[in-house]
Amino acid sequence: MRRIAVANQKGGVGKTTTVVNLGAALAEQGRRVLVIDLDPQANASTWLGTVDARALYEVFENGAPLEKAVRATGVDNLDLVPSSSWMTRAERNATTQAGAEMILRQAVDELPHDQWDYILMDCPPALGLLCYSALAACNEVLIPVQTRVMPLAGLVALNQTIDTVKLRLNRRLRLSAVLASQVDKRTALSREVVESLRERFGDVVMETMIRESVRVAEAPGHRLPVTIYAPDSSVAHDYRAAAAEFHARSAAD
Amino acid sequence: MRRIAVANQKGGVGKTTTVVNLGAALAEQGRRVLVIDLDPQANASTWLGTVDARALYEVFENGAPLEKAVRATGVDNLDLVPSSSWMTRAERNATTQAGAEMILRQAVDELPHDQWDYILMDCPPALGLLCYSALAACNEVLIPVQTRVMPLAGLVALNQTIDTVKLRLNRRLRLSAVLASQVDKRTALSREVVESLRERFGDVVMETMIRESVRVAEAPGHRLPVTIYAPDSSVAHDYRAAAAEFHARSAAD
Numbered sequence: 409m410r411r412i413a414v415a416n417q418k419g420g421v422g423k424t425t426t427v428v429n430l431g432a433a434l435a436e437q438g439r440r441v442l443v444i445d446l447d448p449q450a451n452a453s454t455w456l457g458t459v460d461a462r463a464l465y466e467v468f469e470n471g472a473p474l475e476k477a478v479r480a481t482g483v484d485n486l487d488l489v490p491s492s493s494w495m496t497r498a499e500r501n502a503t504t505q506a507g508a509e510m511i512l513r514q515a516v517d518e519l520p521h522d523q524w525d526y527i528l529m530d531c532p533p534a535l536g537l538l539c540y541s542a543l544a545a546c547n548e549v550l551i552p553v554q555t556r557v558m559p560l561a562g563l564v565a566l567n568q569t570i571d572t573v574k575l576r577l578n579r580r581l582r583l584s585a586v587l588a589s590q591v592d593k594r595t596a597l598s599r600e601v602v603e604s605l606r607e608r609f610g611d612v613v614m615e616t617m618i619r620e621s622v623r624v625a626e627a628p629g630h631r632l633p634v635t636i637y638a639p640d641s642s643v644a645h646d647y648r649a650a651a652a653e654f655h656a657r658s659a660a661d
Numbered sequence: 662m663r664r665i666a667v668a669n670q671k672g673g674v675g676k677t678t679t680v681v682n683l684g685a686a687l688a689e690q691g692r693r694v695l696v697i698d699l700d701p702q703a704n705a706s707t708w709l710g711t712v713d714a715r716a717l718y719e720v721f722e723n724g725a726p727l728e729k730a731v732r733a734t735g736v737d738n739l740d741l742v743p744s745s746s747w748m749t750r751a752e753r754n755a756t757t758q759a760g761a762e763m764i765l766r767q768a769v770d771e772l773p774h775d776q777w778d779y780i781l782m783d784c785p786p787a788l789g790l791l792c793y794s795a796l797a798a799c800n801e802v803l804i805p806v807q808t809r810v811m812p813l814a815g816l817v818a819l820n821q822t823i824d825t826v827k828l829r830l831n832r833r834l835r836l837s838a839v840l841a842s843q844v845d846k847r848t849a850l851s852r853e854v855v856e857s858l859r860e861r862f863g864d865v866v867m868e869t870m871i872r873e874s875v876r877v878a879e880a881p882g883h884r885l886p887v888t889i890y891a892p893d894s895s896v897a898h899d900y901r902a903a904a905a906e907f908h909a910r911s912a913a914d
């Protein structure tokens with residue numbers, strides 16, 4: 409079971425969009441996927457149609473089994489642990505406990521081993537306890553990057569955070585993929601940003617890029633991943649290619 | 662002196678872009694503008710070319726005068742109080758103090774009254790102490806909304822937060838403007854979102870909308886507001902119109 413933290417503290421770069429659409433594309437290709445929504449704003453939960461005020465909160469607060477927080481979604485092979493604004497409270501309460509960043513890791517370790525092939529964790533736009541919990545609980549980090557200028561600035565801090573978590577909390581953690589998203593091939597800006605990503609991260613940057621498409625932005629309004637909302641769209645094809653590439657990468661490791 | 666918190670906990674909706682470009686357009690029209698960057702990711706500070714590790718931190722931590730944290734920028738009539746990652750530490754430390762949300766308000770109250778006409782505060786993508794500090798310190802809130810589906814979901818929580826701060830900390834606070842941004846007039850989605858904003862917020866929604874334009878996304882890479890980087894672009898015109906409209910609104914109040 410691959411555990412992947414989808415993280416980037418810069419806001420609006422496509423973390424939630426990646427988790428939902430890549431998750432759905434992996435599910436379509438026969439993988440069993442569990443999405444864990446760690447963002448108190450619960451965008452992934454709302455998109456997948458299942459919000460539950462206390463499910464994940466109980467795991468952090470009272471040590472409830474994570475399996476009890478899992479909900480089915482309308483997408484075959486895709487389950488969800490929903491978030492809610494209660495997670496802000498859980499984050500605040502946990503910071504006073506020793507080893508709070510390890511709560512989620514222990515909870516994930518207790519999940520049945522053969523029920524899912526992938527766990528994708530959606531992180532909030534901040535480097536704080538919820539993000540550190542995901543980095544401690546996962547083996548891999550996938551960083552979505554909106555191909556604009558401002559999102560590049562935060563990558564140094566994010567890399568340092570990954571290194572620190574690897575050193576102190578989770579030796580297995582590695583940056584396994586950078587996914588260029590909202591790529592507008594018509595502009596030089598997107599091409600320059602992709603080039604600079606490849607210079608900085610080498611072949612960690614996925615070959616597949618996700619193009620800018622209004623279909624992606626419309627999909628949450630229909631509570632469907634773009635692979636179901638607009639199955640023949642070129643951007644749905646992008647996510648399918650990204651899923652296939654991402655899955656092949658693990659086989660190669 | 663108008664004090665305006667530019668806030669929206671949803672990530673990537675254009676808070677920083679609004680503060681820098683609307684600020685620069687107001688400055689161009691002869692207003693004296695002070696930008697206060699409350700985001701530890703310091704995107705506005707990096708864009709305006711001035712990062713200072715401890716300036717604002719000292720105000721929160723040790724009660725240093727805010728005026729000492731003010732820096733000139735390369736834009737006439739536009740000054741900046743820069744942020745840095747130290748603000749994460751200041752936020753964490755302050756939560757244990759009584760009345761921490763009022764630290765910034767008192768600091769702003771001590772600024773000279775006749776040096777600036779506008780203060781624009783850039784908030785981080787979370788409803789936490791730094792955002793509450795801005796809401797406590799300001800008379801007005803401007804909410805930038807990216808015209809897509811997911812940003813709409815957070816507006817209920819944001820409105821509740823504004824009401825709560827108004828009730829408990831700052832009776833003068835009011836929502837004075839909602840600015841539709843990254844509007845892509847070619848898509849039905851943008852039009853539908855703008856319509857839904859007008860239904861919900863009435864004439865608080867500004868007539869002026871900011872169009873989607875690659876010039877805006879390029880401007881931070883040149884460390885210039887779009888009104889200087891691409892002065893004849895249609896999006897620079899949008900910001901000038903927004904500045905004129907926003908300034909006229911105050912006269913009308």
Ligand SMILES: Nc1ncnc2c1ncn2[C@@H]1O[C@H](COP(=O)(O)OP(=O)(O)OP(=O)(O)O)[C@@H](O)[C@H]1O
Nearest residue numbers: 419420421422423424425533620621624625672809
């Ligand atoms: N390929 C794309 N084409 C068009 N729009 C996109 C694309 N990817 C994401 N978006 C839009 O960009 C915005 C930001 O995406 P999203 O909310 O997934 O980012 P995020 O990183 O999860 O944000 P946050 O930091 O708030 O959690 C959304 O409105 C989304 O619909």
Ligand SMILES: Nc1ncnc2c1ncn2[C@@H]1O[C@H](COP(=O)(O)OP(=O)(O)OP(=O)(O)O)[C@@H](O)[C@H]1O
Nearest residue numbers: 419556672673674675676677678786873874877878
């Ligand atoms: N009108 C526009 N046209 C094109 N791109 C835009 C426009 N406005 C903002 N952007 C781009 O959208 C992205 C998000 O904008 P910005 O960083 O200002 O949002 P934010 O709300 O401050 O994000 P955060 O939540 O991370 O603080 C940036 O890459 C920016 O360049």
Ligand SMILES: [Mg+2]
Nearest residue numbers: 423424447451
């Ligand atoms: Mg998100």
Ligand SMILES: [Mg+2]
Nearest residue numbers: 676677700704
């Ligand atoms: Mg910002």
